[in-house]
Amino acid sequence: MGTALVTGATAGLGLEFAWQLATARHHLVLVARDEARLEEVAGQLRAAAGVDVEVVRADLSVPDDVARVAERLRVTGEEDGETRRPVGLLVNNAGFGMRHRFTKDDLDSELRALDVMVRAVLVLSHAAAGQMKHRGRGAILNVGSVAALTATGTYSAHKAWVRTFTEGLAAELKGTGVTATVVAPGLTHTEFHARMHADTSGLPEIAWLDAPRVVADALADVRRGVVLSTPSLRYKAASAALRVAPRPTVRWFGKKRRL
Numbered sequence: 001m002g003t004a005l006v007t008g009a010t011a012g013l014g015l016e017f018a019w020q021l022a023t024a025r026h027h028l029v030l031v032a033r034d035e036a037r038l039e040e041v042a043g044q045l046r047a048a049a050g051v052d053v054e055v056v057r058a059d060l061s062v063p064d065d066v067a068r069v070a071e072r073l074r075v076t077g078e079e080d081g082e083t084r085r086p087v088g089l090l091v092n093n094a095g096f097g098m099r100h101r102f103t104k105d106d107l108d109s110e111l112r113a114l115d116v117m118v119r120a121v122l123v124l125s126h127a128a129a130g131q132m133k134h135r136g137r138g139a140i141l142n143v144g145s146v147a148a149l150t151a152t153g154t155y156s157a158h159k160a161w162v163r164t165f166t167e168g169l170a171a172e173l174k175g176t177g178v179t180a181t182v183v184a185p186g187l188t189h190t191e192f193h194a195r196m197h198a199d200t201s202g203l204p205e206i207a208w209l210d211a212p213r214v215v216a217d218a219l220a221d222v223r224r225g226v227v228l229s230t231p232s233l234r235y236k237a238a239s240a241a242l243r244v245a246p247r248p249t250v251r252w253f254g255k256k257r258r259l
């Protein structure tokens with residue numbers, strides 16, 4: 001039984017990670033902004049799975065909050081009087097969609113997105129990798145997106161960063177007992193699209209994945225030490241096509257797309 005820290009654990013994929021990890025007998029540290037929802041989820045997990053659940057309220061666009069989460073990740077369990085368990089699996093999952101046009105919208109919301117989906121992933125991975133290397137075991141799972149292969153605004157740029165960053169981290173960690181994996185889901189039923197006020201009514205059901213499937217595939221790939229994880233055959237094929245498609249076509253699609 002290990003301990004996993006999941007960011008964005010109050011909804012969608014993060015909530016599903018929490019449930020599947022608890023069912024697999026992991027203790028949990030749950031991170032998100034909504035404290036009432038965090039406590040509610042923690043209570044349900046404790047009651048249903050009998051695991052220990054800590055909650056850390058943090059807005060990952062705020063550097064001081066990210067620093068508190070990083071401090072929790074640095075716990076090795078060897079410090080005098082330390083009762084908290086070291087984290088063996090970090091799931092950098094928190095994120096949100098953006099319908100913004102870069103040149104039309106305000107820079108502050110762009111910077112918040114960069115802070116949550118890039119800066120926080122960097123800081124938390126650094127804290128976790130150091131502690132895990134010291135202990136000679138652990139895993140980091142970063143939630144990217146198939147959007148990393150597209151040219152759909154800054155969101156796809158952030159997810160491309162997550163993908164490249166994780167591949168570099170995995171190479172650096174090879175042989176240390178610590179692994180890094182990036183999961184690249186396609187469209188998945190969560191709160192993501194409602195939160196960004198996207199109209200998804202025109203999208204066919206075949207385009208959608210369910211969170212339990214995405215999370216089960218991602219965790220299976222973490223267990224196998226896979227670096228690039230793409231849940232479902234549909235999105236494996238779409239990703240393969242995007243990788244070989246002429247970039248002008250990819251850019252045309254990016255300009256046309258708006259959920």
Ligand SMILES: NC(=O)c1ccc[n+]([C@@H]2O[C@H](COP(=O)([O-])OP(=O)(O)OC[C@H]3O[C@@H](n4cnc5c(N)ncnc54)[C@H](OP(=O)(O)O)[C@@H]3O)[C@@H](O)[C@H]2O)c1
Pocket residue numbers: 007008009010011012013014031032033034035037058059060061093094095096097116143144145146184185186187188189190191192193195
């Ligand atoms: N759904 C999709 O189609 C899809 C596809 C590919 C990739 N993804 C990626 O999957 C990840 C999870 O998204 P989801 O679909 O599960 O979305 P979701 O259902 O909207 O859940 C997002 C989670 O992130 C947390 N969060 C958002 N902003 C935060 C902040 N500033 N600080 C801390 N926590 C924050 C939210 O909790 P609070 O509001 O309580 O903070 C919530 O728990 C994201 O990285 C997303 O980019 C999603």
